[in-house]
Amino acid sequence: MKLTSIIVEDEETSREILKNYLKKYCPNVTVLGEASNVQEALVLIRNNDLDLVFLDVEMPYGNAFDLLDKVGDINFETIFVTAYNHYAMDALNAHASYYLMKPISIDELIKAVDYVTEIKTKEDALQDEILIPKTNSVAGKITIPQQSGFEVINTSDILYCKADDNYTEIYLNNNKKKLVSKTLKYFEDALANSSFARVHKSYLVNVNEVVKYLKGKGGSVVLSNGQEIMVSASKKSVLLSYFK
Numbered sequence: 001m002k003l004t005s006i007i008v009e010d011e012e013t014s015r016e017i018l019k020n021y022l023k024k025y026c027p028n029v030t031v032l033g034e035a036s037n038v039q040e041a042l043v044l045i046r047n048n049d050l051d052l053v054f055l056d057v058e059m060p061y062g063n064a065f066d067l068l069d070k071v072g073d074i075n076f077e078t079i080f081v082t083a084y085n086h087y088a089m090d091a092l093n094a095h096a097s098y099y100l101m102k103p104i105s106i107d108e109l110i111k112a113v114d115y116v117t118e119i120k121t122k123e124d125a126l127q128d129e130i131l132i133p134k135t136n137s138v139a140g141k142i143t144i145p146q147q148s149g150f151e152v153i154n155t156s157d158i159l160y161c162k163a164d165d166n167y168t169e170i171y172l173n174n175n176k177k178k179l180v181s182k183t184l185k186y187f188e189d190a191l192a193n194s195s196f197a198r199v200h201k202s203y204l205v206n207v208n209e210v211v212k213y214l215k216g217k218g219g220s221v222v223l224s225n226g227q228e229i230m231v232s233a234s235k236k237s238v239l240l241s242y243f244k
Contacts, residue, residue: 001121003113005052006033008041008067009081010059018054018081018104025106026113038062042070050076052097052116057082077116142190144170144178153178155194159223161187161204173209173225197239199231207242 005022009015015034022029032048035041037060045053053076057064068074083102097119098112142158144151153172162169163184170178170187180187188198195207205221212222218233231239 001028001117003029003051003117003120004032004049005029005054006035006041006044006048006050007031007054008035008044008059008064009054009056010036011056012036014056014081014102018109021104021106021109022113025110028117029113036060038067038070041067045071045076051120052077052079052113054079054081056080057084077119079112079116140194144180151178155191155196156206156208158191158196158206159209159225159227160206160229161196163202171227175225195242197235197242199229199235199239201232203229205229205239207239213240213243 007015007018009018015036019031019034022031029052032050033044035044039061041053041055044050055064055067055078057080059067064080068078077097079098079100080096081100081102081104085101097116100108100112140155141152142155144153157172157174159171159173161184162171164179166181166183168180168182168184168187170180172178184198184202184204188196188204191204196204197207198204199221200218205223209224210221211224213231214220214222214228216231218231218236220228220230221239222228
C-alpha cells in the first residue's frame with residue numbers, strides 16, 4: 001500500500017537522513033514535502049491529502065503538540081521522531097502511531113511504517129466497504145460516495161434512478177439530483193430488498209412513489225412529483241406484481 005507523507009523536522013541533516021532511509025527501505029512511502037517549523041507544516045498538511053506525518057517534537061516557534069492542536073481534526077497517522085524519550089506519554093495521548101528515537105534505527109523505522117501501513121490498509125478496506133453504494137445495516141439507508149467521504153440518504157427519499165452510461169442519476173423528493181459513478185444495475189442490486197422496480201433499461205423507480213399507471217404495451221407510471229416514466233413491455237409484469 002502506498003503512503004503519502006511529509007517530514008516535519010527543523011534540522012536539515014535529520015530530514016535528509018530520514019528521507020534517504022525511507023527511499024531505500026520503505027519504498028511504499030512517498031514524501032510530498034518537508035517542513036522545518038509549525039507554520040510550514042500547517043501549510044503542507046492543509047494542502048495535501050496525507051496518510052502519515054513524521055514529526056519531530058521540538059521545533060522553533062512551537063512544538064509537535066502545538067501543531068497537532070492547530071490541525072484540529074487529524075485524518076493522518078503520526079510517527080514521532082525525537083531524541084527525547086520523555087515525550088513518549090504525551091505522544092501516546094496525542095494518538096501517535098509510533099515513537100522513534102534518534103538516531104533512527106532502520107529496523108524500527110521499517111517496523112513503524114509497516115504498522116502504519118497495516119492501520120491504513122484496514123481503514124481503507126472498511127471505507128471501501130462502506131462507500132459501496134448499497135443498503136446497509138441501518139434500515140432504510142443507503143450510502144452515496146463523495147470525494148470527501150460519503151453521504152447517507154434515506155431510500156424513501158429516492159423517487160427514481162436513471163441510467164447515464166456508467167453513471168446513475170438519483171432523483172430525490174426534494175428536487176435534488178445525485179450523480180454517482182455506478183451503473184443502474186449496481187443500484188438495482190443494492191436496492192433489491194427495498195421497494196424499487198426496474199421498469200425500463202434506463203429506469204429504476206421507487207414503487208412507493210407511483211401514483212398512477214397508464215396502460216399500453218408496456219405503459220408508463222406517474223410518480224408523486226408528476227414525472228412520467230415509460231415501462232418496458234418485458235418489465236410490466238414485475239411492476240404490476242407490486243400492486244396485486
